[in-house]
Amino acid sequence: MSRFRVRGKGRVDAAKPMIFTFDGTPYTALKGDTVASALLAHGVHLMGRSFKYHRPRGAIAAGSEEPNALIGTRRGDGRFEPNTRATVQEVWGGLQTTSQNKFPSLRFDVGAVNDAAYMLFSAGFYYKTFMWPKSFWDRVYEPFIRAAAGLGVAPTEEDPDSYASRYLHCDLLIVGAGPAGIAAALAASATGRSVVLVDENAEIGGTLLSEPDAQIDGTPAWDWLAQSRADLLAAGVKIMPRTTAIGYYHQNMIGMVQKLTDHLTELPADTPRERLWRVRAKQVVLAQGALEKPLVFHGNDRPGVMLAGAAQTYLNRYGVKVGDSPAVVTSHDSAWFAAFDLADAGARVQVIIDTRAQVRADLQEAARARSIPVRLGHTVTATAGRLRVKNLRVNAVSGGHVGAGTWINCDALLMSGGWTPSLHLFSHTKGRLAWDDALTTFLPEHTPEACVIAGAARGLWGVQAALNDGAARAREALDALGATVQAAVYAVAKDRTGTGVSLHELPTDRSASKAKAFVDFQNDVTAKDLRLAVREGMRSIEHVKRYTTNGMATDQGKMSNINGLNIAADALGKPQPQVGLTTFRPPYTPTSFGAFCGYHRGDHFEVLRRTQIDPWAEENGAVFEPVGQWRRARYFPQGNEDMDAAVRRECAATRAGIGMFDASTLGKIEVVGPDAVEFMNRMYTNPWTKLAPGRCRYGLLLGDDGFIRDDGVIGRLDADRFHVTTTTGGAARVMNMMEDYLQTEWPDLEVWLTSTTEQWSTIALNGPNVVKLLAPLVEGVALNEADFPHMSCVECTVAGMPARLFRVSFTGEVGFEINVAAPLGRQLWETLWAAGQPHGITAYGTETMHVLRAEKGYIIVGQDTDGTVTPYDAGMGWAVAKSKPDFVGMRGLARPDLKAANRRHLVGLLTEDHSLLEEGAQIVFDPDQPIPMTMRGHVTSAYATGTTGRPIALGLVEGGHEKLGETVYIPMPDRTIAAKITSSVFFDPDNTRLKI
Amino acid sequence: MTHFSALSLVKNALSGHKNWTEQWPEVEPKAEYDVIIVGAGGHGLGAAHYLAKEHGITNIAVIDKGWLGGGNTGRNTTIIRSNYLYDESARLYDHAVDLWQDLSQDLNYNVMYSNRGVLMLAHNVHDVQSFKRHVHANRLNGVDNRWLTKEECKDYCPPLSISPDARYPVLGGALQKRAGTARHDAVAWGYARSAAARGVDIIQNCAVTAIRRHPDGSVAGVETAKGFIKAKKVAVSAAGHTSVVMQTADVRLPLESYPLQALVSEPVKPVFPCVVMSNAVHAYISQSDKGELVIGSGTDQYTSYSQRGGLPLIEHTVAAICEIFPMFNRMRMLRKWGGIVDVTPDRSAIISKTPVEGLYVNCGWGTGGFKATPGAAHTFAWTIAKNAPHPINAPFTLERFRTGRLIDEAAAAAVAH
Numbered sequence A: 001m002s003r004f005r006v007r008g009k010g011r012v013d014a015a016k017p018m019i020f021t022f023d024g025t026p027y028t029a030l031k032g033d034t035v036a037s038a039l040l041a042h043g044v045h046l047m048g049r050s051f052k053y054h055r056p057r058g059a060i061a062a063g064s065e066e067p068n069a070l071i072g073t074r075r076g077d078g079r080f081e082p083n084t085r086a087t088v089q090e091v092w093g094g095l096q097t098t099s100q101n102k103f104p105s106l107r108f109d110v111g112a113v114n115d116a117a118y119m120l121f122s123a124g125f126y127y128k129t130f131m132w133p134k135s136f137w138d139r140v141y142e143p144f145i146r147a148a149a150g151l152g153v154a155p156t157e158e159d160p161d162s163y164a165s166r167y168l169h170c171d172l173l174i175v176g177a178g179p180a181g182i183a184a185a186l187a188a189s190a191t192g193r194s195v196v197l198v199d200e201n202a203e204i205g206g207t208l209l210s211e212p213d214a215q216i217d218g219t220p221a222w223d224w225l226a227q228s229r230a231d232l233l234a235a236g237v238k239i240m241p242r243t244t245a246i247g248y249y250h251q252n253m254i255g256m257v258q259k260l261t262d263h264l265t266e267l268p269a270d271t272p273r274e275r276l277w278r279v280r281a282k283q284v285v286l287a288q289g290a291l292e293k294p295l296v297f298h299g300n301d302r303p304g305v306m307l308a309g310a311a312q313t314y315l316n317r318y319g320v321k322v323g324d325s326p327a328v329v330t331s332h333d334s335a336w337f338a339a340f341d342l343a344d345a346g347a348r349v350q351v352i353i354d355t356r357a358q359v360r361a362d363l364q365e366a367a368r369a370r371s372i373p374v375r376l377g378h379t380v381t382a383t384a385g386r387l388r389v390k391n392l393r394v395n396a397v398s399g400g401h402v403g404a405g406t407w408i409n410c411d412a413l414l415m416s417g418g419w420t421p422s423l424h425l426f427s428h429t430k431g432r433l434a435w436d437d438a439l440t441t442f443l444p445e446h447t448p449e450a451c452v453i454a455g456a457a458r459g460l461w462g463v464q465a466a467l468n469d470g471a472a473r474a475r476e477a478l479d480a481l482g483a484t485v486q487a488a489v490y491a492v493a494k495d496r497t498g499t500g501v502s503l504h505e506l507p508t509d510r511s512a513s514k515a516k517a518f519v520d521f522q523n524d525v526t527a528k529d530l531r532l533a534v535r536e537g538m539r540s541i542e543h544v545k546r547y548t549t550n551g552m553a554t555d556q557g558k559m560s561n562i563n564g565l566n567i568a569a570d571a572l573g574k575p576q577p578q579v580g581l582t583t584f585r586p587p588y589t590p591t592s593f594g595a596f597c598g599y600h601r602g603d604h605f606e607v608l609r610r611t612q613i614d615p616w617a618e619e620n621g622a623v624f625e626p627v628g629q630w631r632r633a634r635y636f637p638q639g640n641e642d643m644d645a646a647v648r649r650e651c652a653a654t655r656a657g658i659g660m661f662d663a664s665t666l667g668k669i670e671v672v673g674p675d676a677v678e679f680m681n682r683m684y685t686n687p688w689t690k691l692a693p694g695r696c697r698y699g700l701l702l703g704d705d706g707f708i709r710d711d712g713v714i715g716r717l718d719a720d721r722f723h724v725t726t727t728t729g730g731a732a733r734v735m736n737m738m739e740d741y742l743q744t745e746w747p748d749l750e751v752w753l754t755s756t757t758e759q760w761s762t763i764a765l766n767g768p769n770v771v772k773l774l775a776p777l778v779e780g781v782a783l784n785e786a787d788f789p790h791m792s793c794v795e796c797t798v799a800g801m802p803a804r805l806f807r808v809s810f811t812g813e814v815g816f817e818i819n820v821a822a823p824l825g826r827q828l829w830e831t832l833w834a835a836g837q838p839h840g841i842t843a844y845g846t847e848t849m850h851v852l853r854a855e856k857g858y859i860i861v862g863q864d865t866d867g868t869v870t871p872y873d874a875g876m877g878w879a880v881a882k883s884k885p886d887f888v889g890m891r892g893l894a895r896p897d898l899k900a901a902n903r904r905h906l907v908g909l910l911t912e913d914h915s916l917l918e919e920g921a922q923i924v925f926d927p928d929q930p931i932p933m934t935m936r937g938h939v940t941s942a943y944a945t946g947t948t949g950r951p952i953a954l955g956l957v958e959g960g961h962e963k964l965g966e967t968v969y970i971p972m973p974d975r976t977i978a979a980k981i982t983s984s985v986f987f988d989p990d991n992t993r994l995k996i
Numbered sequence B: 001m002t003h004f005s006a007l008s009l010v011k012n013a014l015s016g017h018k019n020w021t022e023q024w025p026e027v028e029p030k031a032e033y034d035v036i037i038v039g040a041g042g043h044g045l046g047a048a049h050y051l052a053k054e055h056g057i058t059n060i061a062v063i064d065k066g067w068l069g070g071g072n073t074g075r076n077t078t079i080i081r082s083n084y085l086y087d088e089s090a091r092l093y094d095h096a097v098d099l100w101q102d103l104s105q106d107l108n109y110n111v112m113y114s115n116r117g118v119l120m121l122a123h124n125v126h127d128v129q130s131f132k133r134h135v136h137a138n139r140l141n142g143v144d145n146r147w148l149t150k151e152e153c154k155d156y157c158p159p160l161s162i163s164p165d166a167r168y169p170v171l172g173g174a175l176q177k178r179a180g181t182a183r184h185d186a187v188a189w190g191y192a193r194s195a196a197a198r199g200v201d202i203i204q205n206c207a208v209t210a211i212r213r214h215p216d217g218s219v220a221g222v223e224t225a226k227g228f229i230k231a232k233k234v235a236v237s238a239a240g241h242t243s244v245v246m247q248t249a250d251v252r253l254p255l256e257s258y259p260l261q262a263l264v265s266e267p268v269k270p271v272f273p274c275v276v277m278s279n280a281v282h283a284y285i286s287q288s289d290k291g292e293l294v295i296g297s298g299t300d301q302y303t304s305y306s307q308r309g310g311l312p313l314i315e316h317t318v319a320a321i322c323e324i325f326p327m328f329n330r331m332r333m334l335r336k337w338g339g340i341v342d343v344t345p346d347r348s349a350i351i352s353k354t355p356v357e358g359l360y361v362n363c364g365w366g367t368g369g370f371k372a373t374p375g376a377a378h379t380f381a382w383t384i385a386k387n388a389p390h391p392i393n394a395p396f397t398l399e400r401f402r403t404g405r406l407i408d409e410a411a412a413a414a415v416a417h
């Protein structure tokens, strides 16, 4: 058995030993140990190095508030994480741990030279220096600062674990399963309400785990705990250990993270490492307990100096004695009990030093009974010991005078500065705190959320008070839920309540300006740093925090905020409430990124939307491109074709025979209702009243600023029914915009909107041979100019499938778009594919679609327009109704600048040397000007491989519509290209090919 | 004011740091000022500094409802760049980047401007088109920005995953090497210290409750928590609360206020050499001098003045970062927070005179005004001093929303920065 393990003590399982390593050395641990408790069981206190001075440090706490004992934890390949708290990480067989922020070793770290020069590294020193010479900042100073900073090293491999997330709705959520939380859960358990009890620890119990001798209603604490747990489970209460409530959000939404595997020796198959819970609770009980305050004195950070409560926990919960000859320094009764427990476990307690001149007689009596020397009215002014505390300097204080110091040997120093209610989640709710003079601490006063605070979290000390308060507060919450319960009353024997005084810093006979009295242990912020900040004019506690970094370490100020506030308040000469606390920010404890990512990783990062026809495209070798959440077939290479060759072939085949294109991703919205036509009139620029059922029209949608937002062909199927199409990327945006207007601006209109994008598979057929293919397959309409002219739509059947057939063209060829119920998409595609073989059918992708439309000068919203283009700029003034009273964007369009001359117009561009322009390249009129040049426009689309025999481009050019035939210049890094402004229609300007 | 240098640091270290003086004194407001600036963020304090230093106006009060620098200046993720698309923006932000280069020396306060480079990733054809447009426009404007292939992106930022199997594979990126980050608090403090040394009063914890006007309509002063204070000129620089303050002078602003959240990881040794932004996955990241990964994304969905922010956006942001940097999945989030940002319809700022004589406004910086701090403050000071805009901020008028002469960076600003 390890040397400091106390037989018969603790909740660890002596029958289940395990081996883990720390910096390569194997150690034994027992089931139930944390890394810290196991190392302490071997007498190892040195666990880390501090941030700035690289001072040797050990565990100061026994829970998640630990600032010092941070280690790297590893479980084989890919499973490494830095900055894990040794005091929280449970040991499992095979766990590998490493210390951090040291070189070359934890025991000998060259970074500790900073410690010697500590006077230079005072608060904010970096703001005052490193400014000369200027060029040194980037190359010398900053890299040096960065290399010195940081704690552990980041993981370098991909994380093999998975993470999960869930929603949970409950009536009552109780955060913290100490006596207050358990009593609250017991009170609620009989009401039939859904109750959830969470605790970040591996088991519930809180303080009770460290107080085995208390007797609750005559039952020993641990038996009571076991019975209560069983009762709660039997009553259906959901108990969630290893679950941290990380943040409290609007309307009683609490984020929680549950650790599922980090404590297991064998990783179960298919179990996520952590799970994020998004809990919506009708009522919340916050019973987060209290945190013990360190005392502030020179040398309060050496390994072996720790909180008295932590030592008590190590002993009673883990069966570990933190030293053979500990000393105690305190300003609160509670540390005396830690001393007694250690003495009873066989430690020779060297001394109890209490800063108070008067202490309860029973405590003194109990110390005497154990032969523990007591020094009342004393202070500690120094400690010594490089890698472990070996003695302390104690001085009498009387009448404000600090007497001469004497040294006392010890191998551990337990300190207690009293307790601070843990109000982090309360603070997330923007809860208001009130200063309590008697308790010298902040207490919760008011929160806008439906939550109550119970137990030590509102300044009640002792098991009995916590139990009774938990029951009473739960009753309040249950009242609000309409459930009445009798508040249980508990009687606790051997309850170790106590009081104390709050000291800001221990008095000393030495220069306070040289003392290394740490407040924020991890960030190496000392009391003198805080005073320096105040001296330099940092009067707000937020300034003090930021200037010194006090409270910004990974313990989020759990150890340092209150001491920092007290010392700053003294320096400012103001009472604490006037100085105020800094805001606690979520998460309560550092939380794995993976837990936030949840399922949204890799392929699941965002849904990949695929059309019904997508598998066919994949089978036929398509190359895909992402478009919003969709993936779309970009081109269908044959043999060794590259994109250019494939696109050239696809374009030619479409113009000569039939091209087939999967247009299913187009957004589709069904606009229905007696006021549908009025709604369309108001939304789109075009007039809709006179559009006859069975006809369709190209619709243009503006923002209220008058600029083009979206477009698409819209069919009127009936007097009260429109089939609206949008761009692929714009579908959701347009739907939202329509709903927004409908619900907030025009609630009087009787119109219903339904997104139908996913309901239809859409196949576009284009080319001179299309009718030959399609006519035999269509029933319900004759495909000729008379019965079904260009821009018509009809409900019919195609290849026996009910369909909405549109005669539209985005290529300049005769074109149809067939919409069938989405699941039939592939069947229709293959039917058409087979039937089209004799007519030279060719599948094409988005790239060919882009080329063919560009040849016709059809715009792509978002490419040829960018949110600054009016319909007139785009040459589409014809789409703007002249006599409508209003439409979205009409007023915006009327603003002077939108009507100004010399706006940028969409035009065609043909390069004089037939070279291909680059999309995004800038256009100037004078190529010889120096930089900065006056830019007059840019190239929006450019294609090498069309059917016009030369590269074409579209661009926005200042006054372009008036400059047809003129030459503009495109300065590239290596040369300047000249291009002529042309019409944006490069192919069949008279639309002769649209006729059947 | 004690001059800051390595020497003064050593000297003071030897005397136990007892002789440092206040960086700015605590003062009670005087009855009257030549200029009152509402809002002691970087922009407001900076304007005071430049008014005093370059225009000889020192009878100034900068008034804040809280502690100086406690608004967005002290909450932002400090990305600084100037590779904006439009000429007007490029000029304004590049003016700022020019001033950033020497700001530490100008203020005698190390603001830790770090030329780490900002890399914006392209994940689809549309991104490529848009970034190339920026690169071309920047080149002709003389603004540093260049296109990198995806392999070059990986070289520049080794933690980046350029796997073609990613949900949104990286196709390349635009790099501005001159861009980077700075220490936000130091910017506020440095300006405050320098302004105070030149006689500017900085009044904290004193909310401005209304702007008062003379019967002829011109500005008379401000009502505050400490009473009325007269002023010849009032300049408002109150970020997310600007529209609230301006409304009291009957000036309606085209602003919407949204929470914008950010977060940091636990600190680690240097692992991330630059700033990376991605519009497609909607997140950005850098590493602070202290070692924390600093991460942000777009605004929350709903307008609000509450600095709380919601959980869903954070989930998405972290997922986005781990999508491009899968090795960070086991890192831990240390802290997250929110600020209230003021967003204009065209996502460009307003640095302008107003219809009220003697009232000036600098706002609308939305998610990206830290980078502009010196440039905005400098041109705002000019505008206040001369009652006329500097050529660089002349296009950033309030009028433009009436005329339609917008500077539409919205398309390029899918992600906050």
Ligand SMILES: Cc1cc2nc3c(=O)[nH]c(=O)nc-3n(C[C@H](O)[C@H](O)[C@H](O)COP(=O)(O)OP(=O)(O)OC[C@H]3O[C@@H](n4cnc5c(N)ncnc54)[C@H](O)[C@@H]3O)c2cc1C
Pocket: B038, B039, B040, B041, B042, B043, B044, B063, B064, B065, B066, B067, B068, B069, B070, B071, B072, B073, B074, B075, B076, B077, B078, B079, B080, B206, B207, B208, B209, B237, B238, B239, B240, B241, B242, B245, B260, B261, B262, B296, B337, B338, B339, B340, B341, B365, B366, B367, B368, B369, B370, B371, B372, B416, B417
């Ligand atoms: C999370 C987040 C991340 C960001 N990231 C970046 C980034 O990476 N890069 C970038 O360039 N920008 C970023 N920004 C934006 C940037 O922070 C702001 O645009 C910029 O800091 C604004 O500076 P300011 O001085 O105008 O405002 P602030 O610093 O907000 O100052 C305004 C001040 O006005 C005060 N005030 C308000 N009302 C009153 C009143 N009635 N009376 C008196 N005082 C009042 C406030 O208290 C505040 O101190 C980010 C913002 C946030 C919130």
